[in-house]
Amino acid sequence: MPEKNDIAVEVKGLSKNYGDVRALKSIDLQIGAGEYFVLLGPSGGGKTTLLRLIGGFIRPTAGEIFLHSAEVSHLPPNGRPTSMVFQSFALFPHMNVQTNVGYGLRLRNMPKVEIRERVDAMLEMVGLTGYGERMPHELSGGQQQRVQLARSLVLEVKILLLDEPLAALDAKLRKEMCIELKRIQEKVGITFIHVTHNQEEAMTVADDLAIISGGKLLERGKARDLYENPIHRFTAEFIGENNVFDGHVTAVDGEGHVMVDLGYTNLTVHGRDQMPGVGDKVSISVRSELVQLVDGNAMAAQGQEILSGTHRETVYLGLTTSELVRLPNGQELLVRQLSDGSGGNGIKVDEAVQISWRTVDGRLHVS
Amino acid sequence: MGESPGGLGKSGLTNPVSTSPKNKNEGRGGRNPASSLFVRYPRLGDTAGKILFAVPVAFMCLFFALPLALTYVWSFFERTMFWMKPGFTLFSYHNFFTSARLENFLASMGHSSISVIVAFIFGFPIAVFIRRRIPQVAQHRVILLFILPFAVSEIIRIFALRPFLQRNGLVNNILLELGVISEPITAILYTPMGVIIGEVLSFLPFIVFAGFLAMEAVPKYVFEICEDLGASQYRVFVDVILPLAAPGIFAGSVFIFVNGLGVALLPNILGGPGAVNAGLIATQAITALDFPLAMAVNAIMMTTLLGLLYIGHKLFDLTKILSPMS
Amino acid sequence: MQDDYSSLWGYRLKWLYTLLVVFTLMAPVFYVMYISFNENGFGARDYVFTLDWYVVIFSDLLLLESFLNTLVLATITVVVVVPMGLVAAKHYKITRYPLAVVSLMLSPLFVPADILGSALLVFFKNLNKTFTLLGESFSVNWFDNWFDLGYFSAIVGLIIYTLPYVFVVILITMARYKDQQTEAARSCGATAWQAFWHVEFPQIRAGIFSACSFTIILTFNEYTRTSLLKGGYDTFTSVLVSQMLNEGMSEQSYAMSAMVSYIAIAIIGSIILLTLVRSERLEQVARAKADPMGAT
Numbered sequence: 003m004p005e006k007n008d009i010a011v012e013v014k015g016l017s018k019n020y021g022d023v024r025a026l027k028s029i030d031l032q033i034g035a036g037e038y039f040v041l042l043g044p045s046g047g048g049k050t051t052l053l054r055l056i057g058g059f060i061r062p063t064a065g066e067i068f069l070h071s072a073e074v075s076h077l078p079p080n081g082r083p084t085s086m087v088f089q090s091f092a093l094f095p096h097m098n099v100q101t102n103v104g105y106g107l108r109l110r111n112m113p114k115v116e117i118r119e120r121v122d123a124m125l126e127m128v129g130l131t132g133y134g135e136r137m138p139h140e141l142s143g144g145q146q147q148r149v150q151l152a153r154s155l156v157l158e159v160k161i162l163l164l165d166e167p168l169a170a171l172d173a174k175l176r177k178e179m180c181i182e183l184k185r186i187q188e189k190v191g192i193t194f195i196h197v198t199h200n201q202e203e204a205m206t207v208a209d210d211l212a213i214i215s216g217g218k219l220l221e222r223g224k225a226r227d228l229y230e231n232p233i234h235r236f237t238a239e240f241i242g243e244n245n246v247f248d249g250h251v252t253a254v255d256g257e258g259h260v261m262v263d264l265g266y267t268n269l270t271v272h273g274r275d276q277m278p279g280v281g282d283k284v285s286i287s288v289r290s291e292l293v294q295l296v297d298g299n300a301m302a303a304q305g306q307e308i309l310s311g312t313h314r315e316t317v318y319l320g321l322t323t324s325e326l327v328r329l330p331n332g333q334e335l336l337v338r339q340l341s342d343g344s345g346g347n348g349i350k351v352d353e354a355v356q357i358s359w360r361t362v363d364g365r366l367h368v369s
Numbered sequence: 370m371g372e373s374p375g376g377l378g379k380s381g382l383t384n385p386v387s388t389s390p391k392n393k394n395e396g397r398g399g400r401n402p403a404s405s406l407f408v409r410y411p412r413l414g415d416t417a418g419k420i421l422f423a424v425p426v427a428f429m430c431l432f433f434a435l436p437l438a439l440t441y442v443w444s445f446f447e448r449t450m451f452w453m454k455p456g457f458t459l460f461s462y463h464n465f466f467t468s469a470r471l472e473n474f475l476a477s478m479g480h481s482s483i484s485v486i487v488a489f490i491f492g493f494p495i496a497v498f499i500r501r502r503i504p505q506v507a508q509h510r511v512i513l514l515f516i517l518p519f520a521v522s523e524i525i526r527i528f529a530l531r532p533f534l535q536r537n538g539l540v541n542n543i544l545l546e547l548g549v550i551s552e553p554i555t556a557i558l559y560t561p562m563g564v565i566i567g568e569v570l571s572f573l574p575f576i577v578f579a580g581f582l583a584m585e586a587v588p589k590y591v592f593e594i595c596e597d598l599g600a601s602q603y604r605v606f607v608d609v610i611l612p613l614a615a616p617g618i619f620a621g622s623v624f625i626f627v628n629g630l631g632v633a634l635l636p637n638i639l640g641g642p643g644a645v646n647a648g649l650i651a652t653q654a655i656t657a658l659d660f661p662l663a664m665a666v667n668a669i670m671m672t673t674l675l676g677l678l679y680i681g682h683k684l685f686d687l688t689k690i691l692s693p694m695s
Numbered sequence: 696m697q698d699d700y701s702s703l704w705g706y707r708l709k710w711l712y713t714l715l716v717v718f719t720l721m722a723p724v725f726y727v728m729y730i731s732f733n734e735n736g737f738g739a740r741d742y743v744f745t746l747d748w749y750v751v752i753f754s755d756l757l758l759l760e761s762f763l764n765t766l767v768l769a770t771i772t773v774v775v776v777v778p779m780g781l782v783a784a785k786h787y788k789i790t791r792y793p794l795a796v797v798s799l800m801l802s803p804l805f806v807p808a809d810i811l812g813s814a815l816l817v818f819f820k821n822l823n824k825t826f827t828l829l830g831e832s833f834s835v836n837w838f839d840n841w842f843d844l845g846y847f848s849a850i851v852g853l854i855i856y857t858l859p860y861v862f863v864v865i866l867i868t869m870a871r872y873k874d875q876q877t878e879a880a881r882s883c884g885a886t887a888w889q890a891f892w893h894v895e896f897p898q899i900r901a902g903i904f905s906a907c908s909f910t911i912i913l914t915f916n917e918y919t920r921t922s923l924l925k926g927g928y929d930t931f932t933s934v935l936v937s938q939m940l941n942e943g944m945s946e947q948s949y950a951m952s953a954m955v956s957y958i959a960i961a962i963i964g965s966i967i968l969l970t971l972v973r974s975e976r977l978e979q980v981a982r983a984k985a986d987p988m989g990a991t
Binding site for chain 3: 418421422424425426428429430432433434435436437439440443452491492494495498499502509510511513514515516517518520521522523524525526528529530531532533539570573574623624627628630631632633634647648649651652655660663664667670671674678
Binding site for chain 3: 057058059078079080084085086088090091092093094095096105106109110150153154157
């Protein structure tokens with residue numbers, strides 16, 4: 003956790019209701035200064051609401067918002083040390099790039115010469131030198147987002163908010179812009195808060211991630227932690243391509259192993275400091291790249307879990323090849339591996355197969 | 370760039386050590402003293418906004434809703450020589466319902482209904498055509514064409530029908546010259562027919578507008594789907610266009626109907642002797658200084674109108690008309 | 696024009712029909728204009744072209760005075776009603792009770808002129824009497840005749856008449872405006888007013904201009920409400936109508952009507968041309984960029 007005077011944003015008990023709909027349910031969050039922080043979650047989960055509350059575009063129903071230790075929830079956007087980059091349509095169409103970027107500085111009555119200098123410097127930083135005279139409708143999507151970025155950064159605010167800034171761009175451009183954003187953030191050094199539903203984007207740019215779903219802050223941590231050791235079932239389903247099995251606890255041994263009954267078979271998993279009771283409903287997840295197809299007659303070795311199923315389909319995706327296996331309860335399981343040079347493994351549809359993973363690779367979720 | 374305390378208002382911000390501005394409003398000079406006032410006290414801006422928003426609503430309530438509501442009250446007053454005195458009497462209503470005025474009123478309702486139907490038949494297809502076949506950018510301009518007749522005062526348009534439709538007017542002259550008729554037609558002016566013609570010509574643009582707005586509720590891809598499915602033009606019209614555009618069409622129709630009943634000039638100029646509609650009855654009553662009667666007629670008109678709107682709302686959910694505007 | 700398989704002749708036919716309808720609507724007016732140039736007036740055998748009748752009306756002092764009166768009414772109405780409509784439109788977008796607001800704003804459309812006029816007439820007369828009585832009870836005559844029929848009452852009537860139109864025109868223009876623009880401006884440090892003035896207004900300017908022109912035209916053309924509420928002086932339309940009712944369609948009436956029509960048509964015509972020139976380029980470029988499939 004960041005130190006007290008290094009906290010850029012602190013939110014306490016923040017809630018937002020629209021009539022009966024509870025868009026945010028009492029969120030507590032701290033974001034350190036200078037971080038690239040990502041709010042990741044499904045559409046409608048509350049992440050944009052949270053961002054807009056921080057930015058001042060919505061009033062909270064309850065709770066407090068502290069920006070660099072100042073309580074701001076009664077202030078409109080122009081009273082806060084934040085600036086927002088929007089998804090689209092946010093450049094002023096009747097002004098050219100230069101005037102757009104310099105708008106905020108003009109409002110401050112800064113001398114024209116100084117505005118010009120700063121605007122030029124900022125355009126250079128975002129890679130748009132010489133575009134000053136262009137009009138917004140003459141720019142491509144990626145260029146428009148860069149102008150927005152320049153417009154916000156030139157104000158030298160402490161916190162930059164980005165509301166799904168890359169959602170309107172195509173996949174390749176998105177990847178390039180992700181890296182651009184990261185580079186710029188590292189150079190400027192201010193706090194970035196970036197909202198997205200795209201996990202790859204999130205993991206590319208984030209120093210720290212928070213999963214927001216159903217109006218709640220579910221989990222928070224570094225990309226690697228959330229990918230390899232998700233705490234909540236939801237996180238496991240949202241990030242990465244994981245297989246998730248639901249069941250209930252049948253036994254817990256002294257070394258932290260938990261036995262789970264899936265209904266058609268039993269699995270063992272490490273509790274990872276969680277101590278569920280017998281009979282509790284839990285889930286187990288395992289990364290699909292850590293699961294392998296094994297010989298049909300193999301027995302479960304020590305430290306391995308095995309499931310039987312029927313092979314459904316092989317999907318070639320270039321870098322990876324996925325196998326879809328149907329389990330006895332109808333659930334489809336995913337096995338992913340790097341594509342090898344061979345033309346396939348020759349397994350036919352509906353052929354009986356077995357899959358296994360190391361017990362230690364499984365993760366237990368109690369919620 | 371020095372620091373200055375303006376901007377964050379009463380939040381009591383403690384000063385972190387930095388040389389960049391605390392927020393975006395640092396260094397804002399007094400270009401507009403009013404706006405820096407609103408920056409210092411954001412709440413003030415909110416309240417000012419609220420007051421401002423209330424102005425149109427208050428105005429309309431005071432000068433529109435209130436007088437119309439009072440019409441009902443005044444219709445029960447007693448008539449005096451030059452004015453009226455407060456009281457409660459059904460005299461005016463009795464007067465209206467038992468005189469020839471009632472017949473005329475009902476007759477004018479019939480004429481108005483015919484006008485609505487005729488206007489719809491001639492005007493709605495135009496709205497459909499514009500919406501479907503004309504490229505988006507040009508649509509509003511073509512609609513402007515229909516504002517053209519509207520730009521000419523309606524009284525001129527109504528008066529202008531006299532030399533047009535008269536016994537020795539243009540229409541008759543042309544028809545006589547072409548040999549289509551051997552005698553001038555007298556049935557098109559100073560008759561109910563004349564009133565209907567006048568109403569249709571006056572209000573046709575409104576059906577086009579209303580139809581056009583109503584058609585905005587029908588997305589273009591619907592037509593493409595219908596073509597794809599092989600639906601005939603007739604089916605497309607009846608099954609798709611009509612139901613979706615119904616709220617708008619209904620609103621436009623009510624507009625024409627009500628104006629047909631209410632515009633006194635129409636029967637006055639075009640209707641011939643004795644022709645009246647509700648509006649003319651009311652105006653005549655005022656000229657005769659019988660104010661309660663005028664109010665009574667107004668009240669009856671408004672009740673009819675409200676009744677129509679209510680029925681329409683139950684049938685069509687008139688709020689859908691507003692979708693193109695939000 | 697032909698991007699699909701629909702019949703070209705059907706299209707042309709429908710266009711022809713549309714233009715025919717517009718022409719039919721305008722035909723009586725054109726005829727009036729035609730007559731106004733005839734020295735011998737209506738129905739005469741020989742047609743002699745002359746501008747004499749126009750000269751007559753321009754030297755008619757009564758007419759000119761009434762024109763001036765109407766001009767004053769129109770100007771004041773525009774100055775009041777357009778900002779009011781703008782505020783109402785903004786309010787409508789934000790309010791929690793949109794249905795109530797829009798019903799209130801649009802209902803004058805459904806109330807015929809005579810009803811509104813007579814109701815307001817009685818309303819103002821009653822207000823007058825009430826205030827005068829109030830004044831008498833305090834033995835002052837400050838309150839007398841506040842609400843006499845005059846400019847104030849006529850303007851109130853005109854505002855109520857034109858507000859729905861202004862409201863609709865501005866709302867339609869605002870529908871094209873993206874609210875993110877205002878948010879982006881606030882995000883750059885602008886107050887609500889600055890965001891409106893610098894960012895929103897330039898984009899809805901065209902609509903506001905249309906609303907102003909519309910209001911002026913409506914005010915000049917309006918007869919019933921104004922005549923009921925104006926009190927002692929004459930407006931252009933009232934002079935016109937009283938002449939026509941009393942003397943029948945005299946040659947001057949034709950010339951007057953024609954004159955008014957020229958002005959109105961000129962205004963609308965120039966708006967059409969202006970939008971033609973402005974939007975043609977911009978819109979095509981913008982739409983091609985935003986929506987290459989032309990799905991809208």
